[in-house]
Amino acid sequence: MGRLRPSAAAAHGMSLPGPRGRRTFDARPLSGPGAFQIGSDRGIDRSGEGREPAARRNGKRARCRTIMLPSKRMIRIAFPFLRLLLVCWATVVWIAVAGPPACSSTVGKRMHDSAIGTGSADSFDPDGDRDYGDIPDLAQGVNNTTGSRASAPTREPGSSVHFEQEGTLYAHIPITNPQPPSTLLPPGATALSLTVQSSENTTCAFSMGTAMSYDKMTPFDQGAGTTVHQTILNNLDPDPNVVNNIYVRCASHPDYLLQLKYRSLSQADPSYPRTGKLWGWWDLFGKGLPSMARIDLWLAAAGATADEIRELRLLNPGMLILTNINAVDGANLPDDYYLKDIHGDRLEVWPKSYRLNLTKPYVAEYQAHYAYQRMLDNDLMFDGVFFDNVFTTQSWRKYDIHGNRFLVDADENGVEDDPHAFDAAWKAGVFHELETFRAFMPHALMSGHGMNIYEPGIAEIFNGISVGFRTADVLESEMIFADLWDEYHAWHEMARQPRVTMIESSPPDQIAYGYDYSPWDKVPPSTLEFARAYYPYVRFGLALTLMNDGYFTHEFGDTWHGNDWWYDELDFELGYPRGLAARVDLGVGPSENQMVNGGFEAAISDPWRFQVNETEGNRATLSRDTTDKAVGVASARIDVTAASGVEWHIHLSQYNRSLEQGVIYDVTFWAKSDTRRTITLGAQKGGPDWRNYGLRRHVFIDTDWKKYTVSFEANETANDARILFQVGETSGTVWLDDVSMAVRPPDVYQREFTNGIVLLNGSKDPQEITIGPGYRRLRGQQAPRYETILDDGEATFSTTGTWTSVKYDSGELKATGPFYHCWKENCHERSGSQGEARWDLEIQAADTYTITAWWPAAPQADTWNQNVTYEVVVGEQVIASQTFDQRSGGDEWHFVAEVLLSPNNMNYIRMHCEGEAPCLADALHLRSRARYNDGSSAQKVMLQPLDGIILARVQGSDVYLPLITTPIRLSNSTSLPSAPN
Ligand SMILES: [Ca+2]
Ligand SMILES: [Ca+2]
Ligand SMILES: [Ca+2]
Incomplete structure (x- = not known):
């Protein structure tokens, strides 16, 4: 999501969500071994809005994770510390409660629901399933009464971690305000400075691993007889699969136990190509964990259990895995949490999911706490959170999903809000949510959809983004290559460390978005197979990804995640980069500056x-x-x-x-x-x-x-x-x-890796690149060496007789059918009984080619021609032909012929039709028998427009491409150093 319509980009100049700015839909029915129940019982966070799954995969009813749902009325009637109390309600662990603290008495039933209630420290995780749904297993103390938050942690020398945070003492709770609260630590952390506060002057002690009685615990280093207690926790296990459980008691209330959890992130540095997945966990789970372990970055994998994550980390130590919430939507929350229009109605943005009112600080805080809770629920095994729909403006949303006008009234005064004032309050709320979570977890990985890296504040919070399906937009001229290139590199240059950006590549938009929000039911199977196997789109996305340190995924599109498509190139061990990407010198000199007195060195006058x-x-x-x-x-x-x-x-x-x-x-x-x-x-x-x-x-x-x-x-x-x-x-x-x-010079780039080189042609022209010896093509069976689609919109198409360019296209992201598409929206329709259509073939190499033809499945097809003949003509001889009935079979590629073609002949395909019924000339698809990755020497490579290739370094050879070059230029930055030579 977060797809950006170029027109919207042009109009607004930033990442405003376009018509596709919808929430990601994350799952489809799956049959076979390991399949889950379809529907709500599958336990899928289907809408992605951050609800807890209705049930877990084992059929056990999910525990209530609702941690804080203060109503507006509660807040109004509560005393001024209520906000503070909400925090402790949400976050303090009551293993054994020695009398009702203020916190629990205020929160009443909810606290009772979620507290353990047995009065015994040993009953933590009583059912032994390592599912901490029984209790809210977290502890922290952010001072929400003053709004102060954790400052950025500072690393001390060695592996010790130190957090600085302003403290708050909560009345009547024996131990509060642990600093840091339960959280993730940087890779390799073995020591930590821990501070807690006690409600009265006393002495505190801790144990590691198991909850001991007070007299068996180790006293804190400092603070005996006071209310502030500090110690160094040494010998933390830095194994990313190990949670360090720390227990704290104080002499004043020895039955009261505070539990804290700390886990070190892994030193994830997987080799290249790095692979990722978004939302796909539930669909791919049936493939088994060893299959899933080939993915290096799992985004939005909320369905993974702690044990599954541990096993995955053993299988792939470089793996990172993030849970998810929807940053701005929710369900099953109190009514006052939702954004309303002037009539008091909510904004439905997905069936039964509504936009929240993030102009209210408590809503933003709820969201942040919810994300934090999600991390802690799973024994702290996730490495971070994927925030879907990070929209920092909201006034653009004028209608709900039913097309009803939405006149926003966030301040609930019955009058439509001023859009600028509303957006300012909204943005403050979104940042409050994100920064509040960040304060809990300074080291957690934060990724998401919809953020603009250039927006002030975003780069300080996020480690990366999942760049949603823009490669297809570039391939289809909906956005220029330079913008995608700049955005991708800006995330790697500006975002918070460590950087984990992913490129989501996808098939042609007309397939990915042309068949509803549940396309698995509606895309013809052969068209789905075409989508998987249309390799030019894969190569462009992959080569672009490899020009920086990101993760790559090629998925169906935002309407359907969880395909396990896999490509030859992903199995090649490319190793690690030897430097940054650099522009290949194509002999095109720098262009002249077209501005006059652009430096204002002379008086500022005309022009x-x-x-x-x-x-x-x-x-x-x-x-x-x-x-x-x-x-x-x-x-x-x-x-x-x-x-x-x-x-x-x-x-x-x-x-x-x-x-x-x-x-x-x-x-x-x-x-x-x-x-x-x-x-x-x-x-x-x-x-x-x-x-x-x-x-x-x-x-x-x-x-x-x-x-x-x-x-x-x-x-x-x-x-x-x-x-x-x-x-x-x-x-x-x-x-x-x-x-x-x-x-702008031609966007042709190369990047060296230990075991090969990657070339990317981001220009609109074919580029022949001379490489010299030392490299060969990969070896694989999938992609054809030569592959083209000839559309009737191109110059190689011609007609005789009367033909009209017509549009049969049901559009993208329509919820109701029928669904049908001329290739690239338009095709030629013949009227009368005379004339033929012709596609001239430009054959690059002699080979056997498979030719298929496309026409649309338009509703009008029942009146179309029953005898449409395609003939393959070589040197004026018809060498193959095929006749189709165009009344059916639309929106699929149909086999015309498999024939030998060579560049030396005049080759074309013509189409003629019998009688007067309309016939449609649209697109042809040619695929060679020769393979793209044929292992051959690659002294020269011809790259098609917006295409890329990975080449292997020949063993024993260590030749660098001699075309090193002007450095890449990035937006918002000065030049990067060039690659090594
Ligand atoms: Ca208002
Ligand atoms: Ca100047
Ligand atoms: Ca067409």
């Missing part, structure tokens, strides 16, 4: 122009600043003293720039401002109708000078373009310097 819409109340001045500049002797300084909030009302632009349609440009500039803010970069016609020339992008800028690069594809050829910096969003001062615009 620069500064415009302020004063009739709308804007006030701003432009000056040349010689005291504060990034490059040279001066910068441009814009002081906005009054802003209407409309970005373009105040802008600095340079007129009369030249653009060429289809060319990718990099606009590079330095910027800073007096406060963190966004500016908007645009390219548009320099006169009426001021239309967009392909660029409109928000850029987050900071209070210190940074260099930014924004890439765009010009959507027409023009000499009257103006490049704009719009600053009318808000008042303040913005500085700009060293603005340049140049043609």
